[in-house]
Amino acid sequence: MSMLLSRYAEALFWFARYIERSASLARILNVQAGFWQDHANQENWASILSLYVDTDRFTERYGQVTAQKVAKFYITDRENPSSILSCLWAARENARLLRPLISVSMWSYINVSYNEMKSLSDRDLDAARLSRTCESIARTCDAIMGVTEGTYYRDAGWRFYQLGLWIERADQTSRLLDVKVAQVANYNGLDQTETVADLEFWKLLLHSFEAYHAFQRNRPGRMDPKKVANFLMFNQSFPRSLTHCIGEIQDMLNDLYMGYQLRRVARCYEEVEMLQYELEAAAKDQHLHLRFHGFNDMVQNRLMEITKQLGQSFFGHADWSKEAEECQNQTKSQTQSQTLS
């Protein structure tokens, strides 16, 4: 089998990121939709905009924040490059480029899913239907990942797909926590006695991660904000926690190093290790809430660094002319050793 082209590795990486991003967005909107009628809701819908740093772009085009408008902005608006429809479009275009590698059923499923998405109308986003629509989008994304998991050949490309998935997931977790925790800290700060409304808030937060049941199994009893935040960030086994995601990223890089002899993994690995140290330190930090935003900023920046490093090491964002010489020398030494043996 010939070595994976850099362009394909990059497309697999971004394919995963776009699908994961769509799923995450659908989940967040779904939880929001459940509380459509709520009084404080306006603010919650606005908080989604700050989660993705989209407030200015939104206001420019839509004006006043309403549930319907935010849903439209994030689901069906093709003018918004980070809407679910735009993400799925980008995922599909990456998949199109990847068609020589992916299974027919995977392409076919993505193709059908995108075409279904495209036919969503404003009616599908009204109060009565929004939750169901989000639910079905999230399921569709899950299914695309399922087909991928079930049919994609486990070559080096699979590792790049996984890297994309785990990096995006870590990023989404960090962003969502950052915004949500800032929101509640505005009221009372993390370690003050929580009110009934707060309790609802933490439950809601767990639901946006589909983490409610896992949390309850682990931490029976009262809902403690710190415990919730720690669970979502540092639990080893919860598949959306930062700790879990970073662990998976390390595994994938190990695979690429050990299984495919890709020496240049080293530079990415260093970046990931630094992030890992920061996480370990944060997990032990009693006063993390005081530097919560700074911490999440650091996480997101490190993830961006890792992505950049992948680009330099594997996706061909570096200088190729020097590398040809290396390859030439390698071939020579290989031919020599063959002649000797």
Added chain:
Amino acid sequence: MSNYDPCAFFCEMSSEMSNRSPKLQDIWKRFDEADFENLTARSKDADLELFNLGVTFTVYSDKDVIDRVLPFDIIPRVLTAREWDTIDRGVIQRVSAINAFLHDIYNERHILNDGTVPAELVLGNSNYRDVMVGFQPACGVYTHISGTDIIRDDNGQFLVLEDNVRSPSGVSYVVENRHLMERSFPDLLADLKLRKVSDYGTNLFSKLSEVAPSGCIDKDEPQVVVMSPGMFNSAYFEHIFLAREMGVPVVEGSDLFCDEDRVYMKTIAGPRRVDVIYRRIDDAFLDPEVFRPDSMLGVKGLVNAMLKGNVTIANALGTGVADDKAVYAYMPRIIKYYLDEEPILSNVETHICREKDALQYTLDHLDELVVKPVGESGGYGITIGPKATREQLDEARAALLANPSNFIAQPMISLSVCPTLGETGLVPRHVDLRPFAITGKGTWVLPGGLTRVALKEGSLIVNSSQGGGTKDTWVLAEDQFNSNDGGNA
């Protein structure tokens, strides 16, 4: 029996059935007696399946990507074993002659020097590539992949209408159409012995491996790639298909680079040598150092790497001379010249308007002839005399007089028809055939080929860009004549 009537045309299904093969009767009955509503419904399902599987060509607009299915007609076109034998031998003969011709015109030029083919027709041709002069491609092959457009006249005789020896497309539809038929209409295919088409990729890969360049390090396992202009190209599906069937990467120009006259592809483990490039982009875009400097699709230094014997480019550069419509007219003479054989497949009679007598004949019989510009493809710029209006004929006359050597003229050939699913029943529609040949250390022809069908009533233009569709092409493994049957004589 239905009221299907092919009129005066030769019908690929129902004409001379007993002479051609007793099996035809059986196949025709299967479709003719099938429930029409049921066929229509299943045909619609088949279209949807093609769409969902992405067997599509792609149209891009500003904001979106539109995938279209090339219309597929479920009634197959059937070739008997004997008919196929003729085509198979005829295509191999033609491709051999073309490769010999290309070798000659880029080396000794015997055929030009002795005046068999006018030298200016070849040397002055816009597709003649000086860079190929004196270059010896591996195995002496210039056109590795070729498609021969064949039609059938009222008498059922096969005639070659056009050679495609640059970068013929459509083979993916041949294989996908069969897969679709097998999935959607297993009942109609039951108990038929047909030649298979599914091993095209395997054969392509082994033929391309045979033509690995002299500078290839590992001749047992050369690195083959398919080079595509990218996913914005309307034939991107076919590029993927070819790569998938061969198990090799699809590369774009940006995935490749040259260093010290060797070609590399950019992989996650660094550069990797490339030995054979099956390119699906035109000569002019291959190498910005040699051809169009503005080409974003090509690779700097590619042509030099080829000249140094470090990479095989398939098809070779400069093959376009051989499928030029003006050179086509000389093809029977070219076959005789190099192979000393009579052509197995005849040309359609062709008048070369650059020659004085032919021009005069064409002008005198304009309303009977089909006049074609030699440079165009895709059915554009053609004047069909018998169907043209007074004004159209006058325009054609003016164009002919202004630049006679830009045109050839041929008599109006009535293409054969094949039963096709219409609105209310089976209707006759005109078809042609493009068999695909692959050449390495020998030539192999995919049994059957692409049958294109003009879906509009009366239309003779089968090009997909102008409302044509495709059909599955069935080649009978044996004709199954009884021993005392007269048809086998």
